[in-house]
Amino acid sequence: MNQLSAQADALVLSRRTFFERAALTGAGIALLTGESYGQTRQEQQKGRQDGSSSDPGPENKSLLAENPNSNQPPFTDHGNPGAIWFSFDLAPKRIQAGGWTRQVTQRELPTSKDIAGVNMRLTAGSFRELHWHTANEWAIMLTGKARVSVMQPDGNMFIDDVGAGDLWYFPAGYPHSIQGLEGDGCEFLLVFDEGAFSEDDTFLLSEFLAHTPPDNIQRNMGWARQAFDQLPATELYIFEAPLPERLEDDKRFLGEHLENKSRYTFNLAGMAPTQLRSGGQVQVVDSSNFPASTQIAAAMVTLKPGAIREMHWHPNVSEWQYWIRGKGRMTVVTTGATARTMDFNANDVGYVPSMAGHSIENTGTEDLVFLEMFKSPRYADISLNEWIDRMPDKMAEAHLKLPLSTIRSAPQGDNDVLPR
Ligand code: MN
Numbered sequence: 001m002n003q004l005s006a007q008a009d010a011l012v013l014s015r016r017t018f019f020e021r022a023a024l025t026g027a028g029i030a031l032l033t034g035e036s037y038g039q040t041r042q043e044q045q046k047g048r049q050d051g052s053s054s055d056p057g058p059e060n061k062s063l064l065a066e067n068p069n070s071n072q073p074p075f076t077d078h079g080n081p082g083a084i085w086f087s088f089d090l091a092p093k094r095i096q097a098g099g100w101t102r103q104v105t106q107r108e109l110p111t112s113k114d115i116a117g118v119n120m121r122l123t124a125g126s127f128r129e130l131h132w133h134t135a136n137e138w139a140i141m142l143t144g145k146a147r148v149s150v151m152q153p154d155g156n157m158f159i160d161d162v163g164a165g166d167l168w169y170f171p172a173g174y175p176h177s178i179q180g181l182e183g184d185g186c187e188f189l190l191v192f193d194e195g196a197f198s199e200d201d202t203f204l205l206s207e208f209l210a211h212t213p214p215d216n217i218q219r220n221m222g223w224a225r226q227a228f229d230q231l232p233a234t235e236l237y238i239f240e241a242p243l244p245e246r247l248e249d250d251k252r253f254l255g256e257h258l259e260n261k262s263r264y265t266f267n268l269a270g271m272a273p274t275q276l277r278s279g280g281q282v283q284v285v286d287s288s289n290f291p292a293s294t295q296i297a298a299a300m301v302t303l304k305p306g307a308i309r310e311m312h313w314h315p316n317v318s319e320w321q322y323w324i325r326g327k328g329r330m331t332v333v334t335t336g337a338t339a340r341t342m343d344f345n346a347n348d349v350g351y352v353p354s355m356a357g358h359s360i361e362n363t364g365t366e367d368l369v370f371l372e373m374f375k376s377p378r379y380a381d382i383s384l385n386e387w388i389d390r391m392p393d394k395m396a397e398a399h400l401k402l403p404l405s406t407i408r409s410a411p412q413g414d415n416d417v418l419p420r
């Protein structure tokens with residue numbers, strides 16, 4: 001899959017690579033003047049209007065139709081900041097009786113070292129086998145309902161039912177379960193704070209038992225050899241099972257061992273926006289309002305058609321996005337004047353390197369909804385407009401080379417979403 005995106009990149013960048021080579025072989029001086037492609041802004045714009053951008057060779061037309069900004073990059077794009085896009089719809093899909101799973105990890109999106117994502121479907125009654133893992137797990141239910149449980153080291157178990165829009169957080173090492181409920185089961189997104197995480201590489205109840213000698217099992221549980229032979233010999237992973245009892249019945253079963261103090265689920269739909277503007281809204285969920293989520297922060301963003309997630313960056317960590325609904329384009333600007341603009345659709349994953357400036361525009365006709373995920377206890381951003389707002393007049397004029405009246409006409413403060 002890396003090769004696939006690398007090939008797409010190579011196709012898309014072939015024209016610019018030509019210019020880059022021309023600049024390098026023609027005159028090293030061009031690099032020193034800051035025009036590393038050896039072209040002025042006027043020449044770059046002209047290249048887009050004459051025949052220079054024609055592409056008479058082979059083209060993957062359906063891919064280019066979905067990615068107009070890769071086909072005809074804005075003239076402001078420059079160089080290659082590395083992969084900022086992948087899609088769950090290109091990831092290998094593991095289908096078993098009871099559901100399926102696919103993942104976008106550092107293997108599919110090599111730039112994403114901090115976060116990996118898993119998309120999973122469970123039919124009614126089906127389980128993701130009881131397990132635990134080295135990464136912390138943050139999740140959002142996309143559709144349907146599930147019952148989730150997690151046991152703490154003190155032996156108390158938290159159990160809850162979650163529906164579309166609800167979140168959960170399971171700390172690394174805590175054993176947990178996910179089961180699809182009545183109706184059509186569920187589909188959800190899991191987010192892990194390890195880029196190299198693999199959902200195929202978790203600690204499983206079945207494997208702990210199957211790979212412990214039977215006499216240890218007998219001493220530990222008192223189960224005879226005959227019982228050992230009846231246990232699953234290989235992983236269950238995803239499998240069909242009868243629907244559970246009512247939630248109240250499972251809670252009653254737990255009795256005094258039911259965890260009531262720590263809440264490992266969160267009702268995002270019921271949360272007031274952290275920032276509400278005419279262009280849309282942002283809901284920030286981190287350890288300040290979802291205390292269980294100690295290592296992962298999230299922002300759910302809604303942009304109306306034409307609205308923009310304002311130019312900003314995150315001073316603490318990289319950003320991993322999951323695009324839920326609508327379409328848009330993101331521009332990422334990193335060091336060395338490197339910039340890339342790409343198109344995104346539902347079920348795509350976006351990536352922004354730590355500290356890199358970025359903005360996102362809704363280019364569709366319906367609301368754009370996407371998640372920003374961070375490997376951090378707390379959400380933090382720096383708004384470019386707010387920074388300009390704080391620059392004393394002479395400092396701002398000296399840098400921007402604009403009349404003060406123009407500079408001060410920008411929206412004031414940190415808006416997250418524009419228009420205000
Ligand atoms: Mn898990």
Ligand code: MN
Pocket residue numbers: 312313314319352358372
């Ligand atoms: Mn951001």
